[in-house]
Amino acid sequence: MFDITVLWKAPEVNPINRKARTIPGLNPVNVYGRVFFFSWFGFMIAFWSWYAFPPLLYETIAKDLSLSQADVANSNIVSLTATLLIRLVAGPSCDRFGPRLTFAGCLLAGAIPTALAGAVYNVHGLLALRFFVGILGGSFVPCQVWSTGFFDKNVVGTANALTGGFGNAGGGITYFLMPAIFDSLVADRGLTAHVAWRVTFIVPFICIVTTAVGMLILCPDTPTGKWSERHLAVQQNLATHGVSGAVVDVPGELTDQATAGTDSPNGSGSGSDEKKLGFEAVEPKQIGGFAHEAPIGEQAMLDTARGEVVVKPSFREALPVVFSAQTLVLAGGYFCSFGGELAINSILGAYYVKNFPTLQQRGSGNWAAMFGLLNVVFRPLGGVFSDLVYPRFGVWGKKALIHFVGLMTGVFLIAIGLTDPMDQNTMFGLVAGMAFFLESGNGANFGLVPHVHPHANGIVSGVTGATGNLGGIVFAIIFRYNHRDYAQVFWIIGVMTIAINLALCWIRPVPKGQVGGR
Numbered sequence: 001m002f003d004i005t006v007l008w009k010a011p012e013v014n015p016i017n018r019k020a021r022t023i024p025g026l027n028p029v030n031v032y033g034r035v036f037f038f039s040w041f042g043f044m045i046a047f048w049s050w051y052a053f054p055p056l057l058y059e060t061i062a063k064d065l066s067l068s069q070a071d072v073a074n075s076n077i078v079s080l081t082a083t084l085l086i087r088l089v090a091g092p093s094c095d096r097f098g099p100r101l102t103f104a105g106c107l108l109a110g111a112i113p114t115a116l117a118g119a120v121y122n123v124h125g126l127l128a129l130r131f132f133v134g135i136l137g138g139s140f141v142p143c144q145v146w147s148t149g150f151f152d153k154n155v156v157g158t159a160n161a162l163t164g165g166f167g168n169a170g171g172g173i174t175y176f177l178m179p180a181i182f183d184s185l186v187a188d189r190g191l192t193a194h195v196a197w198r199v200t201f202i203v204p205f206i207c208i209v210t211t212a213v214g215m216l217i218l219c220p221d222t223p224t225g226k227w228s229e230r231h232l233a234v235q236q237n238l239a240t241h242g243v244s245g246a247v248v249d250v251p252g253e254l255t256d257q258a259t260a261g262t263d264s265p266n267g268s269g270s271g272s273d274e275k276k277l278g279f280e281a282v283e284p285k286q287i288g289g290f291a292h293e294a295p296i297g298e299q300a301m302l303d304t305a306r307g308e309v310v311v312k313p314s315f316r317e318a319l320p321v322v323f324s325a326q327t328l329v330l331a332g333g334y335f336c337s338f339g340g341e342l343a344i345n346s347i348l349g350a351y352y353v354k355n356f357p358t359l360q361q362r363g364s365g366n367w368a369a370m371f372g373l374l375n376v377v378f379r380p381l382g383g384v385f386s387d388l389v390y391p392r393f394g395v396w397g398k399k400a401l402i403h404f405v406g407l408m409t410g411v412f413l414i415a416i417g418l419t420d421p422m423d424q425n426t427m428f429g430l431v432a433g434m435a436f437f438l439e440s441g442n443g444a445n446f447g448l449v450p451h452v453h454p455h456a457n458g459i460v461s462g463v464t465g466a467t468g469n470l471g472g473i474v475f476a477i478i479f480r481y482n483h484r485d486y487a488q489v490f491w492i493i494g495v496m497t498i499a500i501n502l503a504l505c506w507i508r509p510v511p512k513g514q515v516g517g518r
Helices: 031-050 054-065 069-097 099-119 123-150 156-168 170-187 193-200 202-218 227-240 298-307 315-322 325-355 357-373 375-419 424-451 454-481 486-504
Strands: 243-250 275-281
Touching: 031 099, 031 123, 031 156, 031 170, 031 202, 054 069, 054 123, 054 170, 054 193, 054 325, 069 099, 069 123, 069 454, 099 123, 099 193, 099 202, 123 156, 123 424, 123 454, 156 170, 156 375, 156 424, 170 193, 170 325, 170 357, 193 202, 315 454, 325 357, 325 375, 325 424, 325 454, 325 486, 357 375, 357 424, 375 424, 375 486, 424 454, 454 486
Parallel strands: none
Antiparallel strands: 243 275
């Protein structure tokens, strides 16, 4: 039975990596609650600004800059392309410098072009600006890596889904906030539309900078302290619990001095910056006797130390991770789910206006916002379901869930595309049903990510997140060349989603012989 007090009391922790086994989301004073808050809030602010253009783009900005339908579509594609590139870089950056610094760097770098929105006066300026604002979309990767670093395997699916889901809600919030701020500036401040939409972007700029500074000042890199000392903390925690002597691989730098001739956790044989630490159990004892520590066995401790401490990545170690079949499964699932969400989020307001002209810009924007806001509930549900099936069915259960929600997403997309509803109740009902499975798929996908190559979590998260953006680009291009025939593109995406999930369902969830993460 669920104990509601876990939402605010200090969590029980893994004795080796100090990851929490519950989520104190209502306790920002506790370090785990504080990191949880900044993880989702930072990504929500980033997502809001990243998608701040679409609510005003199709009417106000397009009219002011004399944009064609193709110009609008191209700007959406450019924004997604930038995010794809940043996510590929953000993954290795998280493994090397830590997710907190990477997160804050993405926010601060994306805040600058956000503030410069007022300098845009033609289509070329818009394309350049949206490319650099796309940096903010890369903040998803450190958001998930940071969350993974603070929450243990039994709740990491829920934690990642909550931070990602609350963050993704920024894509819905922007459809409420940006038109509301714009209308306020026009009606209450007397600004012209030409000036008002430019001033509107100062609001997300202020929020982004404030959030980035807050996470730098108030939050740590890891539950054990500095990112550069994470391996030393594991060594000390093992010794504290009476484990010493048996050879354990602890990847990454310990003292910034390389030791040659050792093997990496994935068996690549790279010894660029690794050391062997020796531990064995000095006497049989009950593990977990310290305050707030979970009781786990000695073998589980060794597996945690050996396989679940993030490696400082080298090119040689990264390649097998990037091109493994298990990473392909995660990438393919996220290509469909998050890629579909991004592309649909960009055109949904325009689709509603086309089928229901009486809604106009603000009305269609409010209804389109609901698609993004449903992430607050539906994406976390994917992570919760993932954690619920894990105790009974293990990682195979988590993987099966990804494919189930993927197939159901495809069914709803095809239904919307073939019926092209002209009745508002039918349209909004089908979109809500599609959103349930599509957004739950996002949560379920990152419920499995921490189990796959856990020593390279940043790389796996980065590749998976980037492939989601690639899906957004591919689907946005399909929308681009089908002009205003939105319904046709919906069923095309549905068919692709079903085909990709069926093609990947046979692959095992984690590599054979992988240490840790199971």
